[in-house]
Structures are given as structure tokens and as C-alpha cells.
Amino acid sequence: MSLLQLARKPEYKIILAGLSIMFLSFINLLFLEEVDFLSSYSFKQLIWIFIAILGSLVIRTLRLRMLKDISVPIYILSLMLLILVLLIGERVSGSKSWIQIGGLLSFQPSEFAKIALVFIIAKFYSELGSYSKSYIIKYILGLGFFVLPFLLIVMQPDLGSGFMLLIVALSVIFSFSYNQKILLAVVLFFGLCAVPIWNYALEDYQKERIINFVDPEADPSGHGYNAIQSKIAIGSGKIFGKGLGKSSQGKFKFLPEKHTDFAFSVWAEQTGLLGSTILLALFAFLVIYPLSFLNKINDQFLQVLLFGMCSYFFFHFAINICMTIGLFPIVGIPMVMFSYGGSSLLCATIALAVISLIIGDHQNYETLGV
DSSP states (O other), X not given: XXXXXXXXXXXXXXXXXXXXXXXXXXXXXXXXXXXXXXXXXXXXXXXXXXXXXXXXXXXXXXXXXXXXXXXXXXXXXHHHHHHHHHXXXXXXXXXXXXXXXXXXXXXXXXXXXXXXXXXXXXXXXXXXXXXXXXXXXXXXXXXXXXXHHHHHHHTTTOHHHHHHHHHHHHHHHHHHSOOHXXXXXXXXXXXXXXXXXXXXISOHHHHHHHHHHHOGGGSTTTTTHHHHHHHHHHHHTTTTOSOTTOOXXXXXXXXXXXXXXXXXXXXXXXXXXXXXXXXXXXXXXXXXXXXXXXXXXXXXXXXXXXXXXXXXXXXXXXXHHHHHTTSSOOOOOOOTTTSSOHHHHHHHHHHHHHHHHHHHHHHHXXXXXX
């Protein structure tokens, strides 16, 4: 089978879109730095890209029925890693969220927890069946899988990852067990939790981020600085951008975290509306195209898993974009597969491999059980 024929198959269209985003990420980092390549973020990202591709190839060798079998072990492993990072983790920017791997790479267990949570919720809803017809029981049990990893992440503390875990979990649960009364009860519950979380769980710098989201101009040289500089970078790119390697906001360090949280900002500055549109189109394809297969899949586990993985991509993408243009507080949520970060890249690639596996093999799974 030729490469062109492979590219026309639905599962390989998804893989090609993901690889394209990784390529743009590498180009963005490469032209952003003026240091020796071997000590640069682009070199580290290249290493993670190879690791991520190897991980995705392993996932692609699995049978679909094995995805349900590994759901519980993956969830337990994620909890163990979240406990381990509290014990031996490296503290960066106020959060004890990373486990050092050698002297070159580090791993963030909270990223893996997002993927693991989707797996366990998918398994739970596919097996609940006739155990209970009550929406209340379904919601309570479904949210139960979320509580422990959420608490462990908040203890780091990592507000962004904890929030993302909540959003992904709720989106999956509500989509397959929708009930207005329960939805209202859950919203009320988290509303009541807001006060103790604000008083006891959030660090001072996290509170300042939320306060300055409302009015960044009130502290333009302090907590509002990042949001202002991000909007300057995006706006200065105009239609065609300043050109690769010509990001004044990035190269002259006006914009901190230009390789992680604000990678999209410097990309927009370098490539303008044209380059931004290409990147946004690739992410839109990653989310919308797989969802078109939901009605073609009869197995509920695969339905929930596919929807959960698409939600994982959508919320990372949407919230990061909103952060960079001032529509959401800056809470440290990366644009997966585009922002620098090995943990998010690896987990996003695993999610991508799961999506492509479901799309490519669901018919064989439902007819032959393989």
C-alpha cells in the first residue's frame, strides 16, 4: 500500500494531523532560540517527539479489547505516580509537579492522570449497565474516580492541571448521563467548594492570577504583565507575521514562558493570521473529525473513550488560546503537542494513538471481537 493510500485512511489522517502539529512546534522552538542546539528546548522537544512516537506505536499494536483491560492498571499507576511526585518530586514555579529523569528530562504525572481518568470513566460507564438506573448513583460513582487524583494534584499545588482534570471528567460524564437536576446539583456543589478552595487550597500567586484576569491593566508590570505581552505578540503578527526567528516578544524576553504557556503567542507573532489559522485548523480537525465516527460505533466503552480523548484535546486547545488572548486566567495549561513539554506531548500522542486505533479498528472489534 502506497503512502498516499495510507494517508487517505481515516486513522492515518488523524496521525498525519498530529505529526504536522509536532513539526510546527519544533519549528517554532527552533527559530525562537539563539543557543547551542544540543542545549536548546527544541533539541529536548525532538527527543520527546521520538519517545512519543515510540509510545504511540506501542498503543497501535494493541487490540481494541485490550484497552478496556488496561484501564484499571493505568488508573492505579497514575495514582501511584501522583503520590510519588509529592514524595520525591522537583518543585518548579511553586509546584511540586515533576519527577526528574536523569539530568535532561522530567515527567509530570498530572498529565498522565488526565488520560488515565478518561480510561477508567469509560470502563465504568460501559460496565455499569443494569446495576443502577439512577442518574444520581451514576454521577456520584463517576465523579468518585476524579476526586482522589484531583486532591493529589491540588496538594502539589497545580491549579491548571486540577482544573483541566475536572473539566475533562465532567464533559465525559455529562455527555453520556445528562440530567438537568443533577447538572444543577453538581454546579452548586462546586460553587460551595469555591470558598474553601480559595481560602485553603490556592497559593497567593494563584489568587493573584485570577484577580488580575479581570483587569490585567491594574498591575501591568506585575501579575498582569504576561497577559498584556501575549496580546501584544499576537496582534503584532498581523496577517503574514514578522517571519520565523523575528519574534521580538520572544527573543527579547518580553514574554516569559514563551516556549510553554505562550507558545501560540510567539507563533502568531512569527507567522501571523495565516500561520495561526493553519495551526487552529489542524487542532479543529483533531477534535471534529474523530467525533464524526461516534454514531458509527456501537460499543459504549469505545464511544466514551473516543469522546473523552477528543475532549482532552479540545479543552487544552481552547483554554490555552483563551489564556493567550485574555479571555481566561493564566493557569498554566499548555497547548498539547505544540507547547514545549515532554509529559504533555507523550500523553497527547498516546491519546492520538487511541483515537486512531478506535477509528481504524472499531468495525473489526464489533464484528469479530478483536
